[in-house]
Amino acid sequence: MLTEKFWRSYRCVVSGTVGVHALVRRAHEERVLSLLRDRGALSRAQIATRVGLSRTTLSEITGELLARGAIVVVNTDAQARAGSGRPAELLALDPHSGQFMGVDLGHNRVRVAVADASHEIIARGVSSYAAETPWADRLAAAFALIERMGRESGVTYLALQGVGVGLAGPQPAGSAQSGIVSDAFSRRFAAPVLVDNNTRFAALAEAIAGGDDVRDVLYVRLSDGIGGGLVVGGRLVAGRFGVAGEFGHITADRSGDVCRCGKRGCLETVASVPAVLRACRLATIEDLSAALANGDSTAITTIERVATAVGRVLADAALILNPEQIVIGGRLVRAAPGIVARAGAIVEAELVPAGGDRPRIRAARLGDDDGALGAIAALFKPSPLLAGYPEAAGSMQ
């Protein structure tokens, strides 16, 4: 069960009874935690200088954070002496209680992962709902899942440093939907919340999974919908209006079916799970796996056509962006992994013949919680992948 302390702090924030003094102190706490998150262990004197607080005020803040277990004394630095002449204590985030939560609020399920400050995943879970579930009920399902995960794992969320929430669909900066979700999570957890497209978060997670030095990645996800994300020059790309990575609505077939977006022949009408099942006259993704395993010619031909369409779209993107890795993921790829090699061959053929080094095309490494993992990664500010990326909204606005 979530602890009494958690509920007290939660109620304090949501009930509206919280006073100005508490708000100011909470803002100071955030600055201290944020500094320790970015810089690692520091002495009180170093913290006081950097956040611009008096030693007395800072002592109150660090005392409260130590009492709550959000920070710990990790060392004493014999070089740096406190006012009294004794060695200065170094304070740091408690790796066991400074947590980061990633939430992927999809069309029909929510996935949650929680990492400690050392970036270890300490809890994860999933909960399903019907595809048409209203936002309020999706949020309630997410909160119930998070509470259950807390009970099962012993995680208290007391020192939650931030929540990253991935949502399906494009997330233009400042959209109403992202505002609702951000408000709900920041009221619930009194922590900074970063909301973005869930596939973009997945792209970030895949870029990190692809290796430390990978600075240019195209990621496309073939699932119920088709989305994607880009890491360019070592940074996750949101685009000017927050809707970069719309691979699903690039035209794959000008005489194709009408897409849910209103256009005709979008990649999503060719290479999404529903489009493929329709073309193969199959009911489920498991049926598709079985048909491919059995050498069903309709399934095989359809998947070849899908891979060609995906490869052409990715080739255009690769000509523009010259990535190092192209990652293809999603449910369709798990059911029909041959898509990756065939799309890769198309990309290879479409690149300029004398164009030099080629991108590597690979299947996604992470599973269904890629979005939740990427949401956590997006909260780790020191990641160079996120330099210049929009800041999380503060919880105290």
Add this chain to the structure above:
Amino acid sequence: MLTEKFWRSYRCVVSGTVGVHALVRRAHEERVLSLLRDRGALSRAQIATRVGLSRTTLSEITGELLARGAIVVVNTDAQARAGSGRPAELLALDPHSGQFMGVDLGHNRVRVAVADASHEIIARGVSSYAAETPWADRLAAAFALIERMGRESGVTYLALQGVGVGLAGPQPAGSAQSGIVSDAFSRRFAAPVLVDNNTRFAALAEAIAGGDDVRDVLYVRLSDGIGGGLVVGGRLVAGRFGVAGEFGHITADRSGDVCRCGKRGCLETVASVPAVLRACRLATIEDLSAALANGDSTAITTIERVATAVGRVLADAALILNPEQIVIGGRLVRAAPGIVARAGAIVEAELVPAGGDRPRIRAARLGDDDGALGAIAALFKPSPLLAGYPEAAGSMQ
């Protein structure tokens, strides 16, 4: 005529007689100049601390730079006192002699622009050569042009801070071609040289011309070839292997003509100047302008088809990158400016209908020296557009 001093320093560098001591001093000079370029005016003490030189060594260096006119005393800072107790002098680059040179070495002409340290263009020029001219002769033409510009403008190139050289065609990092050009310029001018694709430099210049806050720009140039460049999240994009922006080789028509790259139906086979002239059965770009002005139906239909193809390619790129501005430039657009509005309408129609704010599509603002201007801009390190961009190769390698 270039001064005796210039030729002395030039010969000193190219003749191979330069000793180790001179090389070391030149490296120190570079570090001092680079510091002043980035930080503005500093005292000798501040410079000594930051470059890690003794006061005595630094005095020799600054004495030489002052004598050469590369730096000047701009002020005395009454707050900072030199060792003797008198006010410390602040040194800075001389805005009249700290120069940056941009060179655009195209298929059939070289353009050069020179800016002073305040980013004012103080000289520019162009020189033509035949399209098949070998590299050594192109370089000779460039050097002759630069010498003539020096005679005409009085610019001595004595305090050249860097040379940016744009080359036609993709420029994979470390290519032989870019190595030859970089070596030739750094030997000639004893200054750092940055070599990149000339169209990418033009994209940088257009992004800067598009306004200070424009952080996401797609630029495509329709000329003898088709190239492009990207600014993503405020930074110029080279791609993993230095070949980003290859809009010209995106397939526009799968059943189209064979391209010089070996593929079929590349945008370049549809929307480059030679392709358009061939389709219209015209000899020169001036003929095309005249035909459009006279309402020639073949010319009008061809340009409509070209604009549609360009618009579709840009729409795909915009779905992926979600830019703020899309800029279309090049000789073809100057002859047929209607391309911009029509391609813009195609982009508008191809974006996701409910996709929120739209990019602005506009014609390029700069003329034929966009590549040279962008090469200069690329040398101004403080530009946030170039954060993280590859460093210029030092002249003393």
